[in-house]
Amino acid sequence: MIVWLNGPFASAGRPGPATLAPPEHGELRPLLTEVGKSALCIPDEYVTTVVDVAPWAAAKWRAILAHRSEVARGRTLPGLLARLPEATRHKIIQTEYFTRLRPGPVPRDPHQITT
Known part of the structure; x- marks a missing residue:
């Protein structure tokens, strides 16, 4: 049994996923x-964030291997x-797609990803 402790963020409720990463690509x-x-996927119109991870694709492939x-x-x-x-x-593997599952504070454009 999990007991949620009281604390400064108790009003936020139980923790849960905020994003979903669908493992789908047209080539796949x-x-x-x-x-x-x-194929496990969601319609393209539900994708809220697209991340170009091309600079890390080689490292990602080594991790898969x-x-x-x-x-x-x-x-x-x-x-x-x-x-x-x-x-x-x-x-x-050079692009990752995410969908925000629930609303939350977004300090700036949620579609702009910077590193």
């Missing part, structure tokens, strides 16, 4: 279908990505 759907998996048993299985997402040509794989 045919691959998932090919191995009998369905570190899960060797998942890559070797072939039907998992890392395995599917490993079968792709490098240019297609890069196109998929």
Whole structure:
């Protein structure tokens, strides 16, 4: 049993997810279908934030490859990505999409991401 303690943020309620990262990309759907998996996605109009992570794509790919048993299985997402040509794989992993699930304070434009 989880007990929520009283404190300065008790009025905020129970913690919960504020964003959803849908694992969907146009290039990915045919691959998932090919191995009998369905694509988990939301309509594009619900995406509230698009993040260009191209500068970190190589590091992201190395992190995915570190899960060797998942890559070797072939039907998992890392395995599917490993079968792709490098240019297609890069196109998929260089952008991340998020959807705000609940309203909250936004100090500036929620669509502008800076690093």
